[in-house]
Amino acid sequence: MRKDYTQYRVKDLLEDEDFLHWMKYNEEASAQFWQSWLVQYPQKAEILQQARQLYNFLHLQQEPESTRQDELDVLQGIQEKIAAPQAPKSAKIRSLYGTLARWAAILVLMAGVSFYVYKTLNKHQEKASWFTYQSEGTVRRLTLPDGTLITLNKNSFCRYSPLLSESDTREVWIEGEAFLEVSHQTTKEGRRKAFVVHMQSMDVEVLGTRFNVINAPARQNVVLEKGSVRVNQKGQAILLKPGEIIHIADSRLIKNQVNPKLYTGWLNGTLQLENTSLEEILQLLEYKYGYSIDYPQQPSILQQKMSGSLDVRSQQVLFHTLSLAYNIQITHQDQHIIITLEKPASNP
Amino acid sequence: MKQIASTDLTLQENWVSFTKGDQKAFTAIYHACFKDLFRYGMHFHPDKSLIKECIQDLFVKLWNNRLQLLKVEQIRYYLLKSLRNTILTKLSALTRSNFYELDEERYDFEISYPQEHHLIATEDQAESYRQFRVAMNKLTSRQREIIYLRYIKGLEYDEVAAIMDITVKAAYKLVARSLDTLKQNMPHSSHAWPQLFGLFSLLSLFN
Known part of the structure; x- marks a missing residue:
């Protein structure tokens, strides 16, 4: 039965499966459908706008979140109450630890000797509750039990539960920088399994995809290369499209357009530039390394473009190459960079 | 488009083991569902310790009744529904109104919306x-x-x-x-x- 869209009201859109699917997953095909729908029913533009707005308003709610401690407290209470005489508690717990320890050993072997298992990362957490990996001075690749690939940049670490691939929501915690290629997993009834990356003050909810996260003391951002992710912070949820970066400034989420390739260049140790402007590169330095930048007086130089490959393994080398390529002078003190023209501009 | 079963394979398997007395499977079910239950529960009452107590009561009751629970379908939703009942019963006991649970409209369900939001620009x-x-x-x-x-x-x-x-x-x-x-x-x-x-x-x- 074809739908009679001419009679549609806001309420009908909110009860329409196609509309809800579009709002929920924001897929290209749905967007195209609704765009042509709008061309066909231009008088419905206001209705569509109102329905979208109402849907979006509904999702601005602040959700109460539990802590890991809450979860352990309640579990302890349950275990105390159900500890029956025929099931000696100590024996049970020892066998659980044994299984976890065996699992941990297998995973550590899989991940290679250079990964380092921290046992006492969080004092309040149960021993052997988490698998934690730290990349030392080199970039490390890690395969999670569910097939997700994580490339950890130097001096970064990643933590996840041993039950990762069993739970409905796969969760990892990242500090430092990482690039993730999330495996597609479905639940029994064919639904997509959620994958969440927890950062200091935001969460990234993955809808099947490749993306880069930076979770460092002075900066947190997410760059999406492919697919779709939702970033959650204090009950706000923002959907990212490929080529977008989101970061936190003054505890608010701010979205911007970038070239994702620039942000994943560290995976190969070089940055491939294709008509990349100086402005884009300076923006990268801000987001990626947390520099604050004094932009040059002459804005025209920001639009100068360059192609080729840049070595990003050392910041010294990077600065040197940049100053030669754009004919600029880069002076930096700690996290502050001042960009000036090498030679005073001869023509204004 | 209708979803029939509403739990994933592991949860289902763990549930079967749990009804046979497997404590490890029981703990796994707990961990898989705690966050969802907590979030949902907190909409009924702002007191975190009360909601935690209700979740605890729910799981203790599940364990004690495990032999009767093999037939449960849609485990996740069964748990949410059971928590809802546990909370409403507890709240009715707190308010000492015998008629409380008969009057469906009298429970509270709050959703918190911030006064301002950066997405609201104009x-x-x-x-x-x-x-x-x-x-x-x-x-x-x-x-x-x-x-x-x-x-x-x-x-x-x-x-x-x-x-x-x-x-x-x-x-x-x-x-x-x-x-x-x-x-x-x-x-x-x-x-x-x-x-x-x-x-x-x-x-x-x-x-």
Whole structure:
């Protein structure tokens, strides 16, 4: 039965499966459908706008979140109450630890000797509750039990539960920088399994995809290369499209357009530039390394473009190459960079 | 489009083992569902310790009744529904009203919306959002709850029905009535709506 869209009201859109699917997953095909729908029913533009707005308003709610401690407290209470005489508690717990320890050993072997298992990362957490990996001075690749690939940049670490691939929501915690290629997993009834990356003050909810996260003391951002992710912070949820970066400034989420390739260049140790402007590169330095930048007086130089490959393994080398390529002078003190023209501009 | 089973394989397997007395499977079920249960529970009462106590009571009761629970389907929704009953029973005991549980409308279900939000950029949006918050408060708890489950959690009608312990037909009706009420209480004043071609760029601000 074809739908009679001419009679549609806001309420009908909110009860329409196609509309809800579009709002929920924001897929290209749905967007195209609704765009042509709008061309066909231009008088419905206001209705569509109102329905979208109402849907979006509904999702601005602040959700109460539990802590890991809450979860352990309640579990302890349950275990105390159900500890029956025929099931000696100590024996049970020892066998659980044994299984976890065996699992941990297998995973550590899989991940290679250079990964380092921290046992006492969080004092309040149960021993052997988490698998934690730290990349030392080199970039490390890690395969999670569910097939997700994580490339950890130097001096970064990643933590996840041993039950990762069993739970409905796969969760990892990242500090430092990482690039993730999330495996597609479905639940029994064919639904997509959620994958969440927890950062200091935001969460990234993955809808099947490749993306880069930076979770460092002075900066947190997410760059999406492919697919779709939702970033959650204090009950706000923002959907990212490929080529977008989101970061936190003054505890608010701010979205911007970038070239994702620039942000994943560290995976190969070089940055491939294709008509990349100086402005884009300076923006990268801000987001990626947390520099604050004094932009040059002459804005025209920001639009100068360059192609080729840049070595990003050392910041010294990077600065040197940049100053030669754009004919600029880069002076930096700690996290502050001042960009000036090498030679005073001869023509204004 | 209808979802029939609502649990994944592992949860299902763990559930079977749990009903046979496997404590490890029981713990796994607990960890897989705690966050969801907590989040849902906190909408009924702001006291975190009370909700934690209810979750504890629920799991103790599950363990004690495990032999009768093999037939449970839609485990996740069964747990949400059971927690809902546990909370409502506890709250009725607290208010010492014997009729409390008979009166479905008398429970509280709150959804917290911030006063301001950075996504709300223009005056028009701010005004609509203000109306929206007022309109949400005018809904009954049951209406707010079903809107929460259906739209914010994105559940299917049969799942919503299972949790709220009503029929699927009643769930459709309740959603429709809630949307009507919500929309009626949001009288969109005569805003200058953008022209067709500017619309999508404006909407994209909201994604």
